[in-house]
Every structure is written in C-alpha cells, then in structure tokens.
Amino acid sequence: MADLSVSVAGVRFENPLIAASGTFGFGxxxxxxxPLGTLGGISCKGITLHRRDGNPPPRIxxxxxxxxxxxxxxxxxxxxxxxxxxxWLKQQNTVVIANIAGxxxxxxxxxxxxLSDTDVDMIELNISCPNVKSxxxxxxxxxxxxxxITSQVRAHCKKPLIVKLSPNVTDIASIAQAAEASGADAxxxxxxxxxxxxxxxxRRPIIRNNTGGLSGAAVFPVAVRMVWQVxxxxxxxxxxxxxxxxxxxxxxxxxxxxxxxxxxxxLFSDPYAPVKINEGLNRFLxxxxxxxxxxxxxxxKPW
Amino acid sequence: MKYDVRQLPLLSNEEIAQGIFDMRLRYxxxxxPVSCGQFxxxxxxxKTLRRPISVCxxxxxxxxxVYQVKGEGTRLMSQMKGGSVDVLVPLGNxxxxxKGRRYCLIGGGIGVPPMLYTAKQCDDPLIITGFRNKxxxxxxxxxxxxxxxxxxxxxxxxxxxxxxxxxxRERINEVDEVCACGPTPMLKAVAAVCKESGKPxxxxxxxxxxxxxxxxxxxxxxxxxxxxxxxxxxCKDGPVFNAEEVVF
Numbered sequence: 266m267a268d269l270s271v272s273v274a275g276v277r278f279e280n281p282l283i284a285a286s287g288t289f290g291f292g293x294x295x296x297x298x299x300p301l302g303t304l305g306g307i308s309c310k311g312i313t314l315h316r317r318d319g320n321p322p323p324r325i326x327x328x329x330x331x332x333x334x335x336x337x338x339x340x341x342x343x344x345x346x347x348x349x350x351x352x353w354l355k356q357q358n359t360v361v362i363a364n365i366a367g368x369x370x371x372x373x374x375x376x377x378x379x380l381s382d383t384d385v386d387m388i389e390l391n392i393s394c395p396n397v398k399s400x401x402x403x404x405x406x407x408x409x410x411x412x413x414i415t416s417q418v419r420a421h422c423k424k425p426l427i428v429k430l431s432p433n434v435t436d437i438a439s440i441a442q443a444a445e446a447s448g449a450d451a452x453x454x455x456x457x458x459x460x461x462x463x464x465x466x467x468r469r470p471i472i473r474n475n476t477g478g479l480s481g482a483a484v485f486p487v488a489v490r491m492v493w494q495v496x497x498x499x500x501x502x503x504x505x506x507x508x509x510x511x512x513x514x515x516x517x518x519x520x521x522x523x524x525x526x527x528x529x530x531x532l533f534s535d536p537y538a539p540v541k542i543n544e545g546l547n548r549f550l551x552x553x554x555x556x557x558x559x560x561x562x563x564x565x566k567p568w
Numbered sequence: 569m570k571y572d573v574r575q576l577p578l579l580s581n582e583e584i585a586q587g588i589f590d591m592r593l594r595y596x597x598x599x600x601p602v603s604c605g606q607f608x609x610x611x612x613x614x615k616t617l618r619r620p621i622s623v624c625x626x627x628x629x630x631x632x633x634v635y636q637v638k639g640e641g642t643r644l645m646s647q648m649k650g651g652s653v654d655v656l657v658p659l660g661n662x663x664x665x666x667k668g669r670r671y672c673l674i675g676g677g678i679g680v681p682p683m684l685y686t687a688k689q690c691d692d693p694l695i696i697t698g699f700r701n702k703x704x705x706x707x708x709x710x711x712x713x714x715x716x717x718x719x720x721x722x723x724x725x726x727x728x729x730x731x732x733x734x735x736x737r738e739r740i741n742e743v744d745e746v747c748a749c750g751p752t753p754m755l756k757a758v759a760a761v762c763k764e765s766g767k768p769x770x771x772x773x774x775x776x777x778x779x780x781x782x783x784x785x786x787x788x789x790x791x792x793x794x795x796x797x798x799x800x801x802x803c804k805d806g807p808v809f810n811a812e813e814v815v816f
Contacts (some may be wrong), residue, residue, distance in 0.1 A: 290783035294804070297570035297781070302769050310785070316633045318799045323776040325786040327641065334778070339785050339799055403792060471776075481616045485766055536656070 267550035268557040269543065271305070273502045274425035276386055277523055278305030278360050281515070281546075281558055282539045285506050285529030286311055286364035286389065287336065292357060298536045305516040305545070306360030308453075308527060309346070311391050313365075314372045316342040326471035331481030331508070331538035332530055333460050335474035338366055340396055343376050347478045350409075355384050362427065363388050366391040370404070370414050376422040381423035388424045390415065390449075393431030393456035395478045402456075403429040408443035419448035427504065430454040430495075432471050432484075437491050438498035445499045453504035453527060454495065455488045479531040484508045489521045494520020496563050512537070512545020519561040571781060572660075573611075574600075575633060586703040587637045588678065589646045590624075592659035593653055597633035605662025605747075605772055605808045609780035611654035612641045618656065619645060620777045620803070622749070623764050624681035624707075627688065629757055630648035630672040631657065634681035634706065660807050663747045663770055665689040665692055672743040674697060674732050674758055676750025680707055682772060685734075687714035694718075698732035698754070701725045733757045740765045746807075750770070752816065757775040759811035768796060776800045790815040 283306040289295055292307050301307065319339025326333045334436055340346070340559055346363070354361045363385045365372040373390065380388055392405035393415060404414045415428055428444040430437060431457040441452050453459035457478025464472045470476070488507025505523025509515055511532045531538040549556060576593035581648045582643050584590045602623050608631065609618040619641050625632040638641050651750070663686050665671065676684040680697050684707055687693050693715040699705050702725035711717040719727030728735070736758060748758045749772035762769035778784035784803025791800050791813045800806070 288784055290781070290785070294571075294779070294781040294783040298605070318797075319785065319788060321790075322788045323790060324615075325776045325778050325784075329616065330616060332616050332778070334784075334786060336785050336788075341789070357783070374597070397753075530616060533780075533784065534615070535610060536781075 281525040282303040283527045285527035288529035302358035308362040311364045311366045331483035333477035335477035347550040351545040362385045362387045365387040379423035390425040395459045412443040412447040415447035427451045440494040451502045483507045493521040503543045512542045522563040533540045591633045593631045603662040606658040607659035622682040636678040669744040672746045674748040676754040679750030690716040765795040771811045772807045
C-alpha cells in the first residue's frame, strides 16, 4: 500500500482525487454510490452570491470523446450552501472546496468573506466559466485582471485560495504567474475549452447557449500540456484536471506537474471512476516501488 | 447506497419497427424494484454519456428497454449483441398509480414504451397511442393485453387519422387521471385538454441528460411551484412531473 495522501496549500487530502466542480453537485447524489471519503476532496458546484437558475436547456451535447456543457452556474446561492449543504459535507470525511463565481470583483470578495467564517477547507476562485454572460471567464483571460481579482479576493479570504484557470488564453503560464504573484496558494487547471456543435437539420446550435465548455477525454492532451507549462513557470501547487479518465491519465497528469487531480466528466460514464483510478494508482506505485504518490509530481523527463 | 451500476445479461436486442429496437436484459425485480415511468441509464462503450431510456417493462426477470435510434449512441446500442450491458437503474420518479382510480395512459411515438409497464400497474386503463405513420407503430399487442388500446396516426396509415388529443377529448370523462409521455407539443396539448376537463395530468419529460442522478444539472426543466418559476431536473425530480407545474 503506497501513501496516496497529498498536501495542497497546507491542506491534507487522503488521496489526490478531487471531484471537479460542476460535475458533482454538492456531493449528495454520488454519496449514494459510495462514501464520499473515497475522494480526497470535493470541489462543489460553482456558487454565486445570489441564487441563479442557469441557462435554458439543452445544456449538454456529446462530442467525440467528450461533452459540451453550458449549465450557466445554476445554484442556490452562497447563503443556502453554507446553511444547508456545508454542514452535511463536513461530515463526509473529505476536503470541502467551495468554488465561487461572481458578476463583479466585489461579489467574489463578499463570498470569500462569508466563506472564511465557515468550516469550508479551501476556496476555488472560478474565473474561467465560459457559460455566463457577465463575470466568469472575463476575469480570467488577462494577467492584469487575474492579478487584480486574486489580490482583492486574497485580502478578504482567510482560507487557502485556489485560482481556477481558463485554457481559453494565449499564454496560460503568464496567467498562472499573475495569480501566484497576487497571492494564490494554488492553481487548478484546466477549466473547459469553449466549443460549439450545430444540428445540421435545424441549423441550430445543439446547446441553447450556442457555445459551451468542452470537457472529457478529448481535452486531456491540452490539459497535460498546459499543466506542464505552468509547472515550469510557478512554485505553487497545481491541481490538474481536464479529461482524466483512467489511472494512467492520473499518473500522466501528476508527472506533468500536478500535485492533486480533479476528475469530472468521466463520472457520467462511470460513477465509480474515482475508486478505479485510486486502485490503479496504488498498484502502479507499488509495482514501481514508489512509496508516495507525491514522488510522481513533475517527474516527466522532457526531451 | 441508493444507486448501483449493474452488468445485466443481454437476452435480445431486435428491431421491432423502423429504427426502433427492443432490448431485453435479465433483471431480478425483487433485487431492485423498478416503478413505472422510471428510466435506465445505459452505458454505450466508446461514448462519454450514458443513454437514458425509459423502462418499457420489468416483469418475469426481464428488463425491457424500447428505444429509437436517434444518433450515434443509440445506433451503437442497437448493434449490441450478447454479453452484458452496463446499466444504472432504476432512476428518477415515475408515475404514482393508485388503486381505485381509472387512468388514461397516452403515448406518442417513442413515448409509448413506458406506458406498457405503467398499464400493468393500473386497473382497466384506457390506453391511447399515436404515431406519425404505420411504419413506426409499436407495442399494440402488448398494450391490448393490459386494457382497451386506441391507435391513431398523423397520416391515417394505421388506426384513426388524427392526434391523441382528439381521442382523449372523446373519452376523458371516463377516467380520473391522465398519464402521458411523448413529444413536448403533444404533452402540452394533452395537458391543456386535461385542464379544460379538470382532470389531473402527469407528464413524462425528456431532456438532454448528463449524470442521470441530479448532480450535473444539465437536464433542466422549468416548473412553477408556489407561484415561483424554478429549474428542476428531469433525471432526479422527474422524469414524471405534474403537468400543471410544467412551464412548457
């Protein structure tokens, strides 16, 4: 049995697998498949200051080896999350990460302040949602705006702060550096890549929002490349995600430079994927005489 | 644990009408009871998303899923032969059928299959089925063994020419409640007829779906509760909804 535990910004995870925000709700549903302690952590569905109903359906379309989604941050609002979901989540023996999104920098700061007074373990700054009209990714696509929002939220946030990066940028490494320089404790990456599908019979985009975020195995090589680039540019830990489907993918993402991992889309085909990935990781470590999963991080030997 | 993924032996998977297949899986009802109107989330090897298919029947150790080939996923599903199928079942909230009430069960097109298992739970149901044309007509013998079954087609090539709502209007006074599954315009029209007659109506809705258990929030449907419009989800809150609450 190798040691699967990892530490990100001083927070210990029993294993490196974290449910990715937006695919896992607030945990209750997948808690009906297995104890949520199976996961190292849960990044909760993105929450906003006030309730949001999200986009009209259809909100999802399948694509080659992936999906497009445009849910549009449907959530009950931060106060309901704190009152009704967080107490339950904190009993599940897993790290609880609150993913926050706002229309304005002030909204992000207000939420960070509210959550700082709760038992939430970490805060993930969602400045990379491609599916909302205002806010979301508009904060995440330039070094100036990422630096600005990160430092402002940092001033209101007593919890370890993760900044979730968008891949829809020209140079993700410089964006990560801006987050690091402005006080981020970690970065998580990558959020979805903006995409589009069209129904050729109706000439209508399949997704009602016209465009959506691409996730799943299709984006995995892009994610690995970006994690590798960012690992070479920053010192803070990286939570790697984007299309991780198998335990081999998990190993690859760690080797690229990730300290912990988030998994999402694979849950839709196999709810038990986290269990299988952890088993495979453990086997790989044992077979290679590696005592701790942390020894894999950043060990790629580039040509 | 409430949910589990099952590997169900595939007994048969045959085309019963143009582009419509009847998949039969070995399934022990006692093990995991299925209610009428619930659905199964079927894993299709090579695809990222499962395919949500309503339960057509769950009797005598056989789970029956009747589905239409609509895209690549259902096409691959129609090619499955032998072995077992990875299914997440039962999911969702079905029709609440009570003793001592007479139900009218309405199915339109590929919305007809769930009405078979629903009919099996009813005493003397009145069943109304509608299809675009003769080549798409399914399950008539199965349904007739459960109650009086009426058939109509849009073009009159089988049964009466017309819509299910024409037949419903003629017979609605004979029943206490209506359950319907089919295309949204049909459900909207059925709900309107029921409202006129003051009969309760339940509708089974469809929406592009992700996780199937209520976590990913993609299969949204707008409903009105206590005067407020909110988003619910077909997979967890439905697929069966009170027609009066649905914002069509």
